[in-house]
Amino acid sequence: KQEVTQIPAALSVPEGENLVLNCSFTDSAIYNLQWFRQDPGKGLTSLLLIQSSQREQTSGRLNASLDKSSGRSTLYIAASQPGDSATYLCAVKDSARQLTFGSGTQLTVLP
Amino acid sequence: NAGVMQNPRHLVRRRGQEARLRCSPMKGHSHVYWYRQLPEEGLKFMVYLQKENIIDESGMPKERFSAEFPKEGPSILRIQQVVRGDSAAYFCASSHESGTGSYEQYFGPGTRLTVT
Numbered sequence: 342k343q344e345v346t347q348i349p350a351a352l353s354v355p356e357g358e359n360l361v362l363n364c365s366f367t368d369s370a371i372y373n374l375q376w377f378r379q380d381p382g383k384g385l386t387s388l389l390l391i392q393s394s395q396r397e398q399t400s401g402r403l404n405a406s407l408d409k410s411s412g413r414s415t416l417y418i419a420a421s422q423p424g425d426s427a428t429y430l431c432a433v434k435d436s437a438r439q440l441t442f443g444s445g446t447q448l449t450v451l452p
Numbered sequence: 453n454a455g456v457m458q459n460p461r462h463l464v465r466r467r468g469q470e471a472r473l474r475c476s477p478m479k480g481h482s483h484v485y486w487y488r489q490l491p492e493e494g495l496k497f498m499v500y501l502q503k504e505n506i507i508d509e510s511g512m513p514k515e516r517f518s519a520e521f522p523k524e525g526p527s528i529l530r531i532q533q534v535v536r537g538d539s540a541a542y543f544c545a546s547s548h549e550s551g552t553g554s555y556e557q558y559f560g561p562g563t564r565l566t567v568t
Contacts, residue, residue: 372554384561385495385543392554430495438549439485439497439508440557 343368343435347443354421355451362416362446364431369412375440376405376416377430385430389416421450454479456546456560457526464566471531471538473563477546483507484527485557486519489541501527502549534567541565 344367354360364374376388389398389405391414397406404417418425428447432440457476465471477484486498500508501521512519516534521527531538541564545557 373556375556377559382564385559387556387559390556432495434557437508439500439511440487440495440545441497442487442495444494 343371343433343437343441345431345433345441345443347429347431347446349446350444351447351449353449353451356421356423358421358450359417359419360421360448362418362429362431362448364414364416364443366412366414366433366441368435369409370435371409372434372436374405374407374414375432375434376403376414377432379428379430379445381428388429418448421448423450423452426450456544456558458542458544458560458563460563461561462564462566464568465534466568467535468533471534471565473529473531473542473544473565475527475529475544475546475560477527477544478558481546481548481558483547483549484521485545485547486527486529487543487545489543489562491540495543498529531565534565536567539565539567 346365348363373392375390377385391398391407402419407414426449428445430445431443484501487495489495497511499512499519516532518530541562543562544560547557548555
């Protein structure tokens with residue numbers, strides 16, 4: 342059964358810092374991996390989708406990497422801003438077709 | 453091209469009542485997934501449906517919960533005789549699907565169920 346772990350559970354950084362969020366998964370036979378953002382009491386915003394054949398994806402200040410063989414992904418956020426404060430979720434899609442989510446990293450960017 | 457739509461956005465039910473949550477997938481998508489987010493917990497898969505078929509219901513509680521995706525109309529997640537522990541955010545996602553399984557799932561805004 343697929344399990345997804347996100348480290349750290351919470352992170353607080355000053356504005357302007359670059360930061361890395363980590364995601365690991367137990368079964369490397371995945372179709373894709375997706376990073377989401379969730380604001381308190383709100384829905385999910387998809388940030389980046391990486392297919393199993395890809396190594397990384399970039400969107401603006403965000404860069405996500407995937408090392409399928411080691412079961413790891415990172416989300417890199419450059420020049421963080423207070424508006425980046427949210428919970429970031431990692432999810433993998435495997436042969437079961439469902440998404441398995443991590444518990445998330447709660448990010449606070451201090452002005 | 454409208455995204456995934458869910459209604460109602462907020463639903464309040466008293467213990468013992470029934471809750472019906474609706475999900476309209478993106479145009480052209482024939483696969484629907486339901487996920488539940490309990491307070492202070494992560495999102496958990498509940499059920500995966502195609503039109504008129506339940507493909508995987510391994511995440512559904514054995515009692516009181518059912519789901520359908522008819523040939524016409526939205527997918528419905530039905531909770532009978534709700535209890536306080538059913539209070540959660542329920543998210544629906546839709547996708548194309550294929551043998552490769554690589555298609556992205558697109559999420560709706562969720563329905564927040566409160567049981568009083």
